[in-house]
Amino acid sequence: MSQPIIQVSHLSKTFGAGDGAVHALQDISLSVEQGEIYGIIGLSGAGKSTLVRCLNLLERPTEGSVVVDGKEMTQLSEKELRLARRNVTMIFQSFNLLMQRTCLKNICFPMEISGVPRAKAEQRAKELLGIVGLADKAEAYPAQLSGGQKQRIAIARALATDPKVLLCDEATSALDPTTTASILSLLKELNHKLGVTVVVITHQMSVIEEICTRVAILDGGRIAEEGKVEDIFANPATDAARRLVYPGGVVPQLMDPKARVIRIAFNGGTSYHPLIASLAIDCGVKANILGADTRNIDGKAYGTMLLGLPEDENEAAKALAYIRSQHNVTVEEVGDHG
Ligand SMILES: Nc1ncnc2c1ncn2[C@@H]1O[C@H](COP(=O)(O)OP(=O)(O)O)[C@@H](O)[C@H]1O
Ligand SMILES: [Mg+2]
Secondary structure, eight states: OOOOSEEEEEHHHHSGGGGGEEEEEEEEEEEEOTTTTEEEEEEESHHHHHHHHHTSSSSSOSSSEEETTTEEEGOHHHHHHHHHHHHHHEETTOOOOOTOOOHHHHHHHHHHHHTOHHHHHHHHHHHHHHHHOOGTTTTGGGSSSSSHHHHHHHHHHHHTTTSSSSEEETTTTTHHHHHOOOOHHHHHHHHHHHEEEEEEEEHHHHHHHHHHHEEEEETTTTEEEEEHHHHHHOOOOSHHHHHHHGGGGGHHHHOOOOOEEEEEEEEEEESSSSHHHHHHHOOOOOOOEEEEEEEETTTEEEEEEEOOOOOSSHHHHHHHHHTTTTTTTEEEEEOOOO
């Protein structure tokens, strides 16, 4: 196994001191493999932004170690850090574009700072505009762009120094669902094409589900759970994970310990209404919707639903087989039915 591109060990961050001290992060350890899309999820105030800022040392950890691409970030001088940060760039919820500069000049900015000759920088910026699908916006100003377009420019700027790691702090939180989907698919494409490792910070489970392979759940400054997205979704072990995974906060085994419950994820199939309807009509099975967090984007269903299966074994098996046969739907049994 190759060395992880990011290795955080026993990281803590305390703001202030004495009675007023805020322990924003406590004993965080995690690793991110080269080329993966890694998610960090948690409610507001959980410490996500602090953690991501510790990854590029915009925030200095109080304790612990942060190794990125083989470098112990906490040991670098200011000058070395400035160089290292070209390798670990960031995008934000608020885009942070320079409003007085054209899109092209925004993308040139980090290259200017690192001393790339102007003609070369502009050529690279044009390439990057093409990569993010906005080749025609070189001379436009940020104010003339939609939110999604602004984030594409910010992504192009973040890629200007050919980073190995792209940190995304709530990058889609200010965007509508359709635009969110398009930005997430761009991040996925960049990850595939350029091999850039992506760390996605979000409070939305749907974002994790859409693009991440592994996820850490941050709760009150600590990691509550960490692992493969599908494992955590199938069997959330902690309260923090259950609050995020079960739509509407429904915890099925608390309602009925014997209930056989499945969690269905809709990945862009035409709609979810026909599934439940046809389950009743085609199979004669009545399933109970326990909770749902589903949305329609361009007439396609995304999101998750918890379904209680009939108690009868045959009926339940029939329903499961039927749902599994559907396109763009993944099904997992959840909880412990011992
Ligand atoms: N510069 C700071 N000074 C003092 N407290 C801070 C500072 N930055 C963050 N915090 C505190 O640290 C905790 C985590 O904040 P943050 O990392 O922004 O959470 P999140 O991004 O998950 O919403 C919060 O209690 C916040 O008030
Ligand atoms: Mg934040």
